Structure formats: C-alpha cells, structure tokens
Amino acid sequence: MKITLEQVEYVATLGRLYLTEEEKSKYLNQLDDILKYMDTLAAVDAENVEPMASPVELFNPLRDDIVKPSLPIDEALANAPALEGPSFKVPKIIE
Amino acid sequence: MEYEAVIGLEIHAQLLTSSKAFCSCSTKFGAQPNMNTCPICQGMPGTLPVFNKRALEYTIKMALACNCSINGISRFARKNYYYPDLPKNYQISQYELPVSEHGWVIIETEQGPRKIGITRIHMEEDAGKLVHDERNPVSYVDYNRTGVPLIEIVSEPDMRTPEEASSYLKTLHSILVYLRICDGNMEEGSFRCDANVSVRPVGTVEFGTKTELKNMNSFKNVQKGLHYEINRHTEIVREGGRIIQETRLFDPTSGATVSMRSKEQAHDYRYFPDPDLLPLRVDEEWITEIKNGLPELPAEKKERFIKDFGIPPYDAGVLTASRELAEYFEEVVNYFNNPKLVSNWIMTEFMRVLKADESSVKDSLVKPAQLAELLRMIEDGKISGKIAKTVFDEMWATGFSPDKIVLEKGLLQVSDTSELESIISKILDDNPAEVKKYLDGKTQVVGFFVGQVMKASKGKANPGLVNKILSEQLSKLSA
C-alpha cells in the first residue's frame, strides 16, 4: 500500500507528534519502504486463521477486591512537571 | 410529513467495588486530589493491570438482570485517545468481544409496557477529573477516580420519545441500585448517560444521521436535552437541511444543545486487544451461582405487590422504584396488615420528609414497627389522621415512639361522650344566631359547629362522635 503525505500528517496528529517538513518527507519515504515490505504478507492466505494477541495460552487471572495503600502523596507527585497543590497542572484544553 | 425520533442510550455506571478495576487503590469518593493513586492508575512506565474479580461479578449481575447472554470468553481492548484525565492516554475497555450481549428490559410507557433491547454491556475503567481554573488558562488533574470500574450499557435504538428514554434510564437505574452494584448518583457522576438521536419520517425504516448528546446529568435533563435535539433535527430536516454527525453538549442553563468542536481532530480510537491482559473466561458454574444470588428485581417486585397486597399498580410502581423503600413497605405491612393505608402513608408523609430532608430510607429514625404502631393508633381511633401527621413529624425528628409522643403531648383523641356533650351544649348556648339559622333550615351551619368543637378540643375530638352528638342535640332543639 502506498502512504501519502496527508496520511503521514494525519498519523502524526493522532500520535501527537509535531513533524518538521523535512521529517515528514523523510518518514513518508521510509514508511513507504517499510510498508512495501509489509505487503509481502498479502501473499499468505490466513482467512481462517485465529489472530494471536499474546503467546500466553491461558486465561486472565483475577484479583480479590482488596484495598491496599496508595502511594504516599509526595511520591505520587514527585515526578510531576507542574503542580498546583496536590493536583497535576496542565494547560487548558482548547476545544 | 410526520417525523419520529430514534433514540439509543449509552449508560455508564460506576461499580461499587472497594478497590479500583486494575489496581488496589481505594475507590472512595471525596479524598484530597491524587491521594488514591499508585503507579498503576497513574499509568507510570512499566506498570501492569490486574483485574478485580468483584468488578466482573457485578457486571455479570447486571447482565443477567438485563437478560443478556454472558460470553464465556471476552477480551479487554485499548481505546486510544489523548486527554489529560486519561493517564495512559488509552482506556482499557472492551470492544470486539464484550462480556455480555443481546439483552432487554421492559419499561413502562403511557401506552403500556415496552421492550427495549440492550446491545451489550461491557467493562472499562473510569477517567480522572479535570478542574478548570476560572481565571488562568490552566486545568488541574486529579486521578483519584482514574481506574474505578465502570460498566457501559448500550441500548438498541429502540426508543421513540424522550419520555421513553427517561423511563428506560429510570428502569436501568433502579436495577443497578437494586443489585447494590452502583450508588446511582447522577450528580457525582457514578451514573451517567449519553444519547444517540436521529429523526426519520414516520413509517420509514432507515435511520437518519445521528448526533451524540452528552452532559445530561439528571433524568429531567435527559428529557429536556432530547426534546431540544429532536426539535432541532426535525426543523432542519423539514427545511431540507442536513444533520451533521457530531457530539453535542447539553447546556442545563439554556436547555439547548451546543456543538462540541471535536476535541480530538479525529475519532480514530485504534482499538486493539490489550496485550497486558489475557482473554477473560467466565465459567457456567459461576454464572449459575451469581444468577441464584440475584435479588428480586423491581419489575417482579411490582407485580408481586399488586398481586399479594392488592395495591394499585401506580402505588406498586412508586414503592418498588427503590429497593429500600419497597423493603420498608413490606416490613410495615408485616406489622400492620393494611397495605393500602401503609402505601398511602409511605407515598405521602414518608416520601415528603425523605425528600424535604434529602434523607434516605436507611437513615430514617422512624422504624417500620413504629410507623405500623402509628397507623394502628389511627385505626383504633386513638388519634385522628390529622393528629397522626403531627405525631409522625415528631417521630421523624426525634425517633421517639408514637405512643410516647401522643402521651407526652396529650394528643389522645377525646372520645369521652360526656365531655364532648358538655363542650357541644356550651357551643350551642354561646351561638344562638347560628342555632337559629339551623332551625330555619340552613343545615350547612353544622360545619361551623364542628369547627368550633375541634377548636375547643384542640383538634383532639373524635370527629365521628362529634357529628353524632351534635346531630342528637340539634334535633332535640328542633323538636
């Protein structure tokens, strides 16, 4: 499949990445290269094959509903780039 | 041309587990911001989710109560979108293989009962809370709510009016609360509802373009929002316009819906199976065990109340809307077997004070046995119905027994014939003009005399006895 510049821009937006014009054209070429290689998969008939999401052939374990101590508040906030009291501070969302 | 609306609802209900869905932090509401967080619910690097068994149990309860089939194998999927209240920037949810599907509930409408289909019920984690600063262009993020288990209940587009939608919402609300798996608090957001709305010419099968309505945080607002949106659609379509598929916010102050400039440039959630969680298995044995433990649900209870207690369907509906209220009613009837009188009292006096004090049944100081005692005093003629209301208010405020209140306040009904005879003859003596009117044939003055007797007795006179003695004495005078 051929990837377009618009798709590169769309994907960068979805992934929340600014790209320079230079990066856009570089990624366009590289992704195109890579996707061309991926197209070899089309040769495999996998119509009736179950997809595999994990190599583990078990079922999900369940945890008992027991409350354990949360992080002490200073540790919970220690890595925050910006705080206001005990809350993380972020720029306002521009809708 | 006539148009009809097509409405589907998506309900989010927070489950009443002690710990969060994927970590062991407390789900308690109201803590200081970020007190109930850990590396897992903050989405720190390398942390992994482990699912809460009780959240699954509660989901299965709801699914069974809504006649859904349970999928023996279901899957968690990631829903990817960026928002600061979502620490991993993906939400663990279910997509292709939800835990339950294909259910239905019966709702009450003015045209009678209707069956509303439920597409699916799936599990997911709640997001955190954003508080916007009023003066500065910043927001504050609190992750206490992040990871609280939610179920999403998706209905079929089976509703045609806002009233039906509201009835459906109330039905699901009462089931959730009956099951004690959700506190149903719409203001605090533990029970939330989004709606999908479209209109189409009556008689057509195809759906019109839909819009999604958000932010309707009360039953009333759901109706208001839907009414507004249906009118908006109908007007646009009538004038030959096109509906834009979009998400709209209900504004409770104006009663209107407004377009939400899409907060993400695109809704491309890129769902895929969460590789940190394995397929979820629910075995038949457990389903049976949960099924056997289900309480009587509102609809069944209502039927039984009508049948066993002989109360009108309306009463039964009001009483069974809340499990606590229904159980309270049954207990009172247990002590005092006059279901209609009990029902009347609960629906008027009891519900009046509950509402006025924003109190709950379980916090009521008036215990079922005491209410039964009060009603028995009315039946026995010890107090009048009117006095009983005063006594009830006192019971509500103090928790004292009606016996004690009536005695201490001297509210016992006067049923002593001689005492009443002397009161009445005095009143007749004091009011010769009115007596004359009566003798002239204006019998309506009897009411005046009764009023005077009640005044003189401070309302305690037995009304039946007063009428009897009064008519005896008046007829003596006319003889």
Add this chain to the structure above:
Amino acid sequence: MSNLFNKSAHELIGLLNQKQITSVEITESVLDRIDNVESQVHAIVTLDAESAMESARRADEMLAKGESRTLTGIPIIIKDNMCFKGHRTSCGSRILENFKPPYSATVVQKIQDEGMVILGSANMDEFAMGSSTETSYWGPTRNPWRLECTPGGSSGGSAACVAACESIVSLGSDTGGSIRLPASFCGVTGFKPTYGAVSRFGLVAYASSLDQIGPFGRDVNDIALALNLICGHDPMDSTSAPVEHPDFTTFLNKSVKGMTLGAPSQFFDKIENKDVENVLVEARRVFEDLGVKFVELSLPHLDYGIAAYYIIAPCEASSNLARYDGVKYGYRAKNIDGMIDMYCKSRADGFGDETKRRIMLGTYALSSGYYDAYYLKAAKIRTLITQDFKKAFESCDAIFCPTAPAPAFRLGEKTDDPMQMYLTDVFTIPVNMAGLPGVSLPGGLSLDGLPIGFQLISSHFQESRLIQLSSAFQSHTAHHLARPAL
C-alpha cells in the same frame, strides 16, 4: 585477589563462600574496571557507585551472618528500562531523562532481596527500539571487541558490560532479539526466557506481547543462576505464567547424547556470511561429537516474521508510549500554547527519530481502515509462525540456527536505512512472535576477530533443555572464554 572483575559469577560465589574475598572487593574491582574502560565503551547510563558499595557492604553482612542467598554479593547491571525505586530509569530517552520511579520492577526487587549489588543501568536503544544501541538519547554504546562497531541492540549496554567486564552479569530485555543479537555481537551468553517466565512488572513496555527480560553472563552456568533468581510467577503481571520452574543448575554438565536438534531450511538458506556459516558448521560438528542428532526442518511462515513483527511491535508501542505526554512525569516542553501543543511539542522534543518512526508506523497500522490489513493480518501470521514451531518441536528437542546474519556492523552503517536495520533481526524475531525461549552462545570469531553467536530455541518453558545443550557445548569449547582486548 586481582582481576575479580574478570571472573564469572559462579567462580566468585565459590570464593565468597570460602571467605577468600568479599563483595566489597569484587565491587571495588568492577568499579575500577568501569573507571578504566567505560570512557571507551560507553555501556552505562547511570552508574551508582555509592549505592553499589552500600549494597556490597550489606551483602558482606549477609554473608557473615550466614543469611546469604546464592547470588548475594555479585555485581549486576540492569538495562535502563527496568524500574529501580528512587533511581533514574530513563529507557534511553530524553522523555524520561529525569524519571525516578517510586517503585521497583519485580526483577529488580528480586535482585535486591537476593543481596546482589546493582551497579547502575545499562545503555540501550531508546525504548528498546533498535538493533544497535545507537538510538539511545545518551549516545551509542561501542562494541568492546571493536570500538567502531555497534554492540548490537537493543540491550547493547547490558551485553557490552559483561563482555568488557564492567559487570559480572547483567539483565536485558528481548522483544525481537534484543538480548540474543547483542550477545552474539559481544561474544557473551544471552538468554531470552519463555514469554511469561519472568515478570514484566516494572519493565518499561515497548511491545507488551513480545517483551521479555533475560540475563547476560560469561557462561551458561551464570545464566542458570540468574534464571533461578528471576523466573517465577508474579501476581502483578497478568501475563506471568503460574508454572513451577526447575532448578536450572541441575541441567548443567549433563549428557546430551541422543538429543535432537532441528535445523530449519528457511534459516540456513539465508546465510550469506561465510564467517557465520563457518561458526554454524563448527558448532554443529561439536554437537554431533556429543551425540546430538540433527534433523532438517521446515518452518514455512518464518519468512513473514519480520513483516508481521514490524507491524505488531509498533502497534503496541504506539499505544504503550502514548503515556509520555508531559502531564504526570517526564519531559514537558517549554513555551507551550494549550494542551495539544504541549503534547505534540513534548513528544516531538522528547522522542528520538526511531521511536517516532515506530509510533507513526504503529499508529498508521491501527488506524481506521488499515487495522484488518495490517494488525489483524500480522496477528494471524503470528498464529501460523507459532504453529510452525509447535510442529517442529514434535521432531526435535531444540532448534539450532544463527543468531544474526553477520557479525557486528559499524556504527552509523544502518542508521539511515531503517529497513536494513530491521532485517538484522531476521533470525531472532520469530522466537518472540511465538513466545519461545532462546539463547545465543558464543560460537567463535570471524576472520577479522569479531564474535559470532549461534542460537538455540526450545518449546515453551523448556529453558532447561537449552541450559543442558548450552552447558554441554561450553564444556567442550572455549569460545565463551574469549575476551576483547580492552
């Protein structure tokens, strides 16, 4: 005693137990060695000499009190993607440049409980995305055998540390070959356990369904000791397997006579490098001398491994790396105008080129309209590859094949051609796709003196067979004893 840094863990354990040396002496020796060679190799991101010495003193107390465990007092380096409470865990990225987790990974906790001495964190490709350790924000690690070459990746720092004797053992993680490839390039033994054998809790995720932690050592004896420590069920990791692991050291020095190795034609057909071919021929001869039989195998879907991997891994990565947004921890860009601007700037500045490329690739492959053609198709291919392996293990105890198509390449050689870089993983990726255990053992040197490894693969939770075969091989060869001239 001199040159303790040169010894293997099992040798040092013997000396510690005989009270001939102390952990402080070992640690000092290794720290001296780091002082001498690190400026050339650049294998370490964060060296924590003080806390290492503190751990060594504590280990010596444990030893003195008779409270020691098997690996007490042995120095170890962890890959920079394993959370270590209170210590910087950067994952080779600017975006986590100053991140100090308030928790430790389960493996790190086990290492500490064992009384091992954590020297610091090893360099790696950013978010483990790479095959050369060149995508690290901290700059590339150099191959101790030839400084102008890469050590392989993504656990290049962990492999180079052991090869350069900057640590006795180390931990790496392997998503598509990230332990085995650098083990091959650096001439050390590197082991990737079965998916689910070692807890991933606290391992910064690259591709969750493929990532697995494993050890590097001077020989398979050290590997067995390390596996004994790190394998085991963890209730904090839902994908962790609730299985009992054997004592892997009981599979050392056992006869392998009568065992069968499978040689898949799809792998051998691809060998173009003469040195690699020679190493495999020679290794095969050793095994045959030990009484091992060889059978030809076919793994028909192996050829699709890379394509499927480079869809699945970036898809998972695009989601796993979404959390680096400058809100809760990590890098936040300055001069921002609104939330979306903050996201896009922080991520654009915080991530390197390869990471961005994989985020783009994965986002694309999951996006509306492409999911079926890419993610779903790749997930189906994954099933086919796994079935191929299952069938193969019906006729052999383990699979024998190359680790890498060639010896270490030069720094910068493939950085501008991502597709060429991806092809380096051709022999290692299928193992991760199926979640199998695999080991890379030193098999000799190329004509111009670079190490070349070969790979053994076994079925799920059959690590013990790999230990048995590796031990037999190393008992009869000396390739694993070769050291770079640093």
